[in-house]
Amino acid sequence: MHLIAPSILSADFARLGEEVVRVIAAGADWIHFDVMDNHFVPNLTIGPMVAAALKPYCARPQGAHAALDVHLMVQPVDALIDGFVAAGADVISFHPEASLHVDRTLRLIKAAGCRAGLAFNPATPLQVLEYVLDQVDLVLIMSVNPGFGGQSFIDSTLRKVERARKLIDAAGRDIRLEVDGGIKIQNIQRVAAAGADTFVAGSAIFGCADYKAVIDAMRYELRRPSPASKVA
Ligand code: DX5
Numbered sequence: 001m002h003l004i005a006p007s008i009l010s011a012d013f014a015r016l017g018e019e020v021v022r023v024i025a026a027g028a029d030w031i032h033f034d035v036m037d038n039h040f041v042p043n044l045t046i047g048p049m050v051a052a053a054l055k056p057y058c059a060r061p062q063g064a065h066a067a068l069d070v071h072l073m074v075q076p077v078d079a080l081i082d083g084f085v086a087a088g089a090d091v092i093s094f095h096p097e098a099s100l101h102v103d104r105t106l107r108l109i110k111a112a113g114c115r116a117g118l119a120f121n122p123a124t125p126l127q128v129l130e131y132v133l134d135q136v137d138l139v140l141i142m143s144v145n146p147g148f149g150g151q152s153f154i155d156s157t158l159r160k161v162e163r164a165r166k167l168i169d170a171a172g173r174d175i176r177l178e179v180d181g182g183i184k185i186q187n188i189q190r191v192a193a194a195g196a197d198t199f200v201a202g203s204a205i206f207g208c209a210d211y212k213a214v215i216d217a218m219r220y221e222l223r224r225p226s227p228a229s230k231v232a
């Protein structure tokens with residue numbers, strides 16, 4: 001199943017709760033929560049206190065709540081995990097370069113009852129997955145360099161998405177393949193064709209007054225039969 005995960009990085013930070021409610025009403029599946037530390041990435045955003053404050057707004061009038069999808073762009077990682085677990089994170093992803101002991105960090109997240117994700121920068125290879133794929137619930141392929149919303153999609157990352165899809169299928173476990181950065185109505189179908197099933201979109205959704213129109217258009221693109229496309 002395809003999931004759309006709006007990144008609140010491009011939402012109105014003065015009205016975050018309201019923005020989360022609006023984007024869930026517009027059809028968001030997950031809420032993507034970008035954590036930046038001005039060290040691993042050159043920007044500074046929000047932490048566990050804001051996640052805890054927003055968690056109640058992830059509830060849906062009926063049915064399951066929208067998952068809080070925490071993307072850690074911080075270094076070091078481990079000390080922040082408890083705070084995000086307590087805040088109600090459903091998924092916590094981190095970048096392997098940011099943890100000295102990737103296996104330990106994955107185990108910390110899993111032991112706390114959260115789903116664990118590994119995030120890969122555009123130039124970071126997938127090798128680290130070889131020995132930890134049995135602990136990973138999500139592979140996050142960055143299609144921009146992390147740090148800012150509104151950047152252009154880097155096409156060469158589609159090859160990595162294809163590769164990650166093969167590794168996940170071979171693992172035979174329920175692992176989501178998320179792509180983050182520069183996703184728009186115009187390119188979401190190509191990203192899906194490469195094997196992604198979970199799509200982060202910040203500026204494409206929050207940059208438009210009608211969130212539902214954008215999410216509906218993305219879902220339409222995802223349902224539309226794709227032309228047999230060859231990835232460059
Ligand atoms: C970038 C963040 C992304 C970002 C995506 O470091 O991880 O989640 O918000 O924003 P857009 O969709 O505008 O590229």
Ligand code: ZN
Nearest residue numbers: 034071180200
């Ligand atoms: Zn992100």
